[in-house]
Amino acid sequence: xDDYAIGVLTNVGLVSFVALSAYLLLLAGEMSxxxxxFFGVGAYAGGMLTAxxxxxxxxxxxxxxxxxxxxxxxxxxxxLRLKGLYFAMATLAAAEMMRILFELLHLxxxxxxxxxxxxxxxxxxxIRWVLEHGIEPEGYLILVWGVLLAVLVIVLFLExxxxxxxxxxxxxDPELAASLGVSVERFKLGVxxxxxxxxxxxxxLYAHHNTYxxxxxxxxxxxxxxxxxxxxxxxxxxxxPLAGAALDVGLLEGTRLxxxxxxxxxxxxxxxxxxxxxxxxxxxxxxxxxxARFS
Amino acid sequence: MAKGTLLLTLLLLSxxxxxxxxxxxxxxAFTGTDFVYDCAINLKRGANPLSGAQITLSADMxxxxxxxxxxxxKAKPGRNPGEYEARLDLxxxxxxxxxxxxxxxxxxxxxxxxxxxxxxxxxxxxxSRTAPxx
Amino acid sequence: xxxxxAQNTLDGLGAGASYALLALGFxxxxxxxxxxxxxxxxxxxLGCYAATWVxxxxxxxxxxxxxxxxxxxxxAGVYVERLCFAPHRRGSAIAAMVASFALWMQLEELxxxxxxxxxxxxxxxxxxxxxxxxxxxxxxxxxxxxxAAAGACALLYAILYRSRFGLAVRAVIDSSTAAxxxxxxxxxVFAAVFALASAxxxxxxxxxxxxxxxxxxxxxxxxTLKGLAAMMxxxxxxxPGAVAGGLALGLLESHSQWYxxxxxxxxxxYLVLFALLALNPRWMTTRSAS
Numbered sequence: 205x206d207d208y209a210i211g212v213l214t215n216v217g218l219v220s221f222v223a224l225s226a227y228l229l230l231l232a233g234e235m236s237x238x239x240x241x242f243f244g245v246g247a248y249a250g251g252m253l254t255a256x257x258x259x260x261x262x263x264x265x266x267x268x269x270x271x272x273x274x275x276x277x278x279x280x281x282x283x284l285r286l287k288g289l290y291f292a293m294a295t296l297a298a299a300e301m302m303r304i305l306f307e308l309l310h311l312x313x314x315x316x317x318x319x320x321x322x323x324x325x326x327x328x329x330x331i332r333w334v335l336e337h338g339i340e341p342e343g344y345l346i347l348v349w350g351v352l353l354a355v356l357v358i359v360l361f362l363e364x365x366x367x368x369x370x371x372x373x374x375x376x377d378p379e380l381a382a383s384l385g386v387s388v389e390r391f392k393l394g395v396x397x398x399x400x401x402x403x404x405x406x407x408x409l410y411a412h413h414n415t416y417x418x419x420x421x422x423x424x425x426x427x428x429x430x431x432x433x434x435x436x437x438x439x440x441x442x443x444x445p446l447a448g449a450a451l452d453v454g455l456l457e458g459t460r461l462x463x464x465x466x467x468x469x470x471x472x473x474x475x476x477x478x479x480x481x482x483x484x485x486x487x488x489x490x491x492x493x494x495x496a497r498f499s
Numbered sequence: 500m501a502k503g504t505l506l507l508t509l510l511l512l513s514x515x516x517x518x519x520x521x522x523x524x525x526x527x528a529f530t531g532t533d534f535v536y537d538c539a540i541n542l543k544r545g546a547n548p549l550s551g552a553q554i555t556l557s558a559d560m561x562x563x564x565x566x567x568x569x570x571x572x573k574a575k576p577g578r579n580p581g582e583y584e585a586r587l588d589l590x591x592x593x594x595x596x597x598x599x600x601x602x603x604x605x606x607x608x609x610x611x612x613x614x615x616x617x618x619x620x621x622x623x624x625x626x627s628r629t630a631p632x633x
Numbered sequence: 634x635x636x637x638x639a640q641n642t643l644d645g646l647g648a649g650a651s652y653a654l655l656a657l658g659f660x661x662x663x664x665x666x667x668x669x670x671x672x673x674x675x676x677x678x679l680g681c682y683a684a685t686w687v688x689x690x691x692x693x694x695x696x697x698x699x700x701x702x703x704x705x706x707x708x709a710g711v712y713v714e715r716l717c718f719a720p721h722r723r724g725s726a727i728a729a730m731v732a733s734f735a736l737w738m739q740l741e742e743l744x745x746x747x748x749x750x751x752x753x754x755x756x757x758x759x760x761x762x763x764x765x766x767x768x769x770x771x772x773x774x775x776x777x778x779x780x781a782a783a784g785a786c787a788l789l790y791a792i793l794y795r796s797r798f799g800l801a802v803r804a805v806i807d808s809s810t811a812a813x814x815x816x817x818x819x820x821x822v823f824a825a826v827f828a829l830a831s832a833x834x835x836x837x838x839x840x841x842x843x844x845x846x847x848x849x850x851x852x853x854x855x856x857t858l859k860g861l862a863a864m865m866x867x868x869x870x871x872x873p874g875a876v877a878g879g880l881a882l883g884l885l886e887s888h889s890q891w892y893x894x895x896x897x898x899x900x901x902x903y904l905v906l907f908a909l910l911a912l913n914p915r916w917m918t919t920r921s922a923s
Contacts, residue, residue: 207571211557215565235727282911288726289669290910293865297907304900318520327612335608341600410564416596416610421564424854428671428734429566435731453566465746471739472716475732479720482728533749593751616751 210341214413216446216454217348219433221406222426223445224359227434228399232392233375235292237427238279238299242272242400244306244422246407248322251417254333255320256313261333265408272404273397275302280396284389299427306419327418334412348409352446355402359442371395436474438486447486519545521552523599523609527587527620534591536615540574540583544605548581553602556585558595561612571600592616594623640769641887647775649883650782651844654837655860656867656875657785661830664870665806666823668726671733672713674857675740676831677838680706681848682744684839685753695756695843703835709740710831714824722820741853751849758843774844781840785833786876792829793872802826865906 225239246268253264279298286294312321315330322328334344362368371391373381378388411417429452430445437448452470481487527538538556542549554574560567567590574583589595592615599609612623655677662670680702687693687701717732759773793799804812805822813819838856842848859882866885867878882902889901 207555207557208568211571212568215568219565230727235730282907285913286910289663289869290865290913292669293861294907294910296861297903297910301900301903301907304896304903308896316520329610332608335606414559414564414596414598414610415608416598418561418596420561423562424858425563425566429563432731432734435727436735453568465742467738467742468746471735471737471742474735475716475739478728478732478735479716482721482725591745592749 205342205345207341210345212454214341214345214348216449217345217352218406218410218413219430219449219453220352220446221355221409222403222430223433223437223449224355224442225399225403225406226427226431227439227442227445228359228395228402230431230434230439231371231375232395233378234392235288235431236295236399237292237424237431238295239399239403239430240422240424240427241279241299241302242276242403243407243410243426244302244417244419245275245400246272246404247411247417247422248306248309248328248407249404250408251328251331251411252311252321254412255328255331256311256315261337261408261412264333265405268404268408269401272407273401275404276396276400277393280393284392296424296427299422300424303419303422306422325419327416328411329416331411331415331417335415344413348413351405351409355405356442356446363442432474435484436477438481438484438490440483440486440488440491444484444486448484521549521601521605521607521609523611525597525611525613525620525622527613527615529615529617530586534589534615536587536589536620538585538587538620539577540585540599542581542583542601548579549605550576550580551603552583552605554583554585555600555602556587556597557600558587558589558597561594561596569595589615636768637891641891642884643769643771643775645884645887646880647772647778647883648886649863649880650775650778651837651841651879652859652863652882653782653876653879654778654785654833654840655856656863656879657782657789657872658830658834658837659860659864660870660872660875661789661826661833663864664872665802665826666718667809668718668721669730669733670713670718670827670830671730671857672709672717672736672740673830673834674855674860675737675744675853676706676709676713677834677856678848678850678853679709679740679744680704680835681755681838681842681852682748682753684842685755685848686747688756689748689753695758695839698756699836699839702839703832706835706838707828707831710827710834711824712736713740714827718823718827719820722823737853737857741850744853745850753848755842755846755848757846758840772844774840778840778844781836782876782879785836786872789829789833789872798822798825862902862906866909 222239222243225242226236229236229239249271250264250268253259253267254261259267279295283291283294306322307325309322310324312319312323318330320330339347370381370386374386374388374391382388433448433452434445435448436451437446438444477485522543524541525538527536530537540554542552555571556574557571558569559565569587569589572585572587574585576582577584587597594612594614597611597613599611601607601609613620614623659670659673662668662673683705684698684702688698713733713736717736718729721729721732758777761773763770763772793802801812801817801822804815804817805819809819838852863879863882864875865878866881867874867876885902885905886898890898893901
């Protein structure tokens with residue numbers, strides 16, 4: 205496969221993690237502008253665990269996911285009772301705080317005569333685990349998509365279970381759900397932790413793909429874009445956020461279809477699409493229809 | 500003692516990453532077409548120029564990672580040892596993280612931050628957050 | 634020590650006045666439509682860029698540039714309203730917001746397509762230096778900004794409480810359904826509010842651009858963040874709150890920068906914002922956000 209295609213597809217896969225993360229929260233009825241922070245937590249934690257503590261990638265990924273979940277809970281607990289725009293702003297503030305903390309993080313170890321580790325705004329260079337284990341870009345693409353698809357299978361399975369239905373109920377009408385005995389608070393915390401872990405997993409993969417991360421990678425743009433992908437792709441299925449990411453990063457950007465006017469076209473199309481499909485391309489109605497058709 | 504040294508040497512030889520790191524420098528000139536740059540790359544390993552490396556260049560914007568896809572280009576050897584040339588087609592000016600993927604005598608990945616503008620490039624001088632973010 | 638405090642307070646109020654103007658625009662839209670417009674900052678940026686383009690090609694004076702910015706921003710605002718908010722009037726707030734984000738990207742790219750560089754000079758408001766009074770330095774731009782903010786407030790007050798249109802707006806704020814039932818053309822009110830908010834935003838933009846003597850592509854994001862933060866600090870959906878929030882933000886920024894250093898300045902702001910939201914005091918949720 206050609207280098208360019210590998211690059212584009214890897215990027216689509218990586219962004220999908222953050223988009224899925226935002227999607228999970230959207231299902232629970234919350235709009236988060238801050239999932240990029242957990243992506244960052246995963247990236248930094250994963251990078252530090254492999255490059256500085258010498259852990260293998262799978263272990264580092266698990267550690268990063270745990271940290272991502274913990275960070276997400278740290279944000280979700282104080283903001284449990286916030287709704288709508290207030291919640292969104294709180295997540296934005298929390299995410300920016302975390303990003304600034306990355307800018308203040310200076311933690312380097314000398315390895316083979318080179319300083320390795322996060323160095324504030326200079327970033328974190330030398331995340332070389334993938335390189336040192338001889339994984340080429342094609343191999344890494346398969347790794348990223350392998351992990352993504354595994355995650356997708358799990359999420360799709362849970363979505364179609366009682367858990368998924370309860371989640372959507374909590375998102376659509378929390379009072380009703382509560383009156384039916386659902387612990388809305390516990391659910392929201394659980395989803396927040398899961399979403400945080402998911403974004404962190406993406407972050408680990410991103411850090412090792414790039415070998416270099418810096419605080420600016422995790423700024424608001426990433427978060428708002430991911431939220432948009434989740435909504436544009438559709439809230440009816442976990443394939444929605446992937447569709448959104450694939451549409452923007454893959455189709456429009458990757459194909460250079462519109463040259464320098466990509467956002468002009470895409471932005472307009474998205475706004476127009478939302479007029480007719482306010483819950484995205486693959487919204488609940490479409491998914492329902494598809495399922496009825498094919499079952 | 501000799502066995503230990505031999506083992507260490509074998510270890511060092513089998514892990515190129517543990518040997519001296521490659522350092523790279525970039526100097527690009529704006530070709531006049533938006534936003535294409537002719538870049539000269541200089542590779543050094545320790546104090547010696549590194550020739551014969553196969554470099555694939557790509558780039559990503561630090562502030563919007565994964566959202567820009569710059570077509571990877573393979574660099575051609577330049578006139579002097581350790582020098583290579585490549586033409587980068589970026590989508591806009593600003594700060595880019597240029598990724599150099601090395602194959603050949605050394606396998607490595609280097610990421611360099613450069614600011615690209617109408618004249619050419621200059622390396623990013625990172626300061627701590629002194630200026631208010633505008 | 635005391636002098637520093639006074640100087641920082643003055644600087645903070647000056648910057649705060651610009652934030653207040655931005656917050657007024659945001660609040661107007663949010664207060665009336667109950668929706669978040671993420672294109673507000675970018676529309677302002679487009680206006681400033683249009684003015685910059687005119688300035689680059691025709692060397693116009695500041696007043697003409699202000700008119701250009703006003704026209705461009707208002708046009709952008711109406712466009713956003715028609716495409717993102719009118720269709721979702723009775724529908725999903727999130728859809729409207731994400732649509733406005735899509736247009737944010739669109740407007741920003743449109744602006745940078747015409748002016749792709751990272752920095753453009755903008756004519757200053759006042760060619761001279763700051764005024765010196767009793768050991769304190771006071772920038773003329775800050776004074777103008779404060780006057781403008783006060784003027785915008787007065788204008789809004791006059792419109793809201795002294796005109797028939799204002800009566801309709803207040804009715805819509807109270808309950809858009811009831812307003813509709815009593816015969817008010819709610820879509821027309823929304824469009825007009827958007828235009829008004831855009832005009833205020835354009836004013837803010839032009840003053841900010843000339844105070845900083847430059848425009849950059851970050852202007853859209855910057856205005857959005859400052860406007861949102863100010864609006865949140867002052868209590869969502871309240872016009873006096875927007876002004877108070879803007880001034881508070883300015884003061885918080887200048888003092889935290891002085892005592893804690895630039896690195897901790899933004900951290901402090903976000904921490905305060907987060908803490909306020911987490912504590913969820915009464916006055917921050919005077920009106921529930923949908």
